[in-house]
Amino acid sequence: MTSGNEMQIDVDRRDDLVVASPVGEIDLARSPSLRSRLGELLGEKPPRLIIDLSKVPYMDSSGVATLVEALQVSRSKNSTLVLAGMQDRVRSVFEIARLDTVFTIVADTATAIRDGS
Template sequence: MNVSIEVKEKDNVSYVTLAGEIDAYTAPKVRDELMEAAKGDDVKLIIDLSGVNYMDSTGLGVFVGLFKQLRSNNGDMKLTGMTERLQRLFDITGLADVMDINTEVEGGV
């Protein structure tokens, strides 16, 4: 399966919508797109994961790397629209304790 990535900007915030599966096959594409959106200082990302139906540890690694990149440049990200399954994945790994996660989808663009 593939993954689709859409990035829109509004008021100095990048809104990213992901859909599909984030696994070993699609993670490099997701990583490249997200890292491009995260370039620069004080970048703010809101990432909608409501369309993601599967994520493995490779996908989690993408978000850990993105989180570190943003934090090192005074940036920030919020993950939104998580399904119960994805939320559980972030909870089990402890990432939900350090990342800003909201199960609701945030509009804006």
């Protein structure tokens, strides 16, 4: 089986920010695809990268690890990384991993854009 591993990630570029919106469950099969795409986007050194998680109903530790790595890369490039629209189930994983205070997490993408998070 090789199909279904590519994560759909919609990208919206605006002025000084990039909004990346992965769609679907993020697990060991799909996190490499997410990691690769986020790496590309961070390579553009956007001042802000907002990851819209509103269409991600499930994430396991491989997805969390991917976002931790993205956070570290963003800091090294002086980019601000924001997680937006996190569903309760996904937020729970971040809470259990005690990462909810490590990331900047906002209610939705509109809030992130408006507040300049």
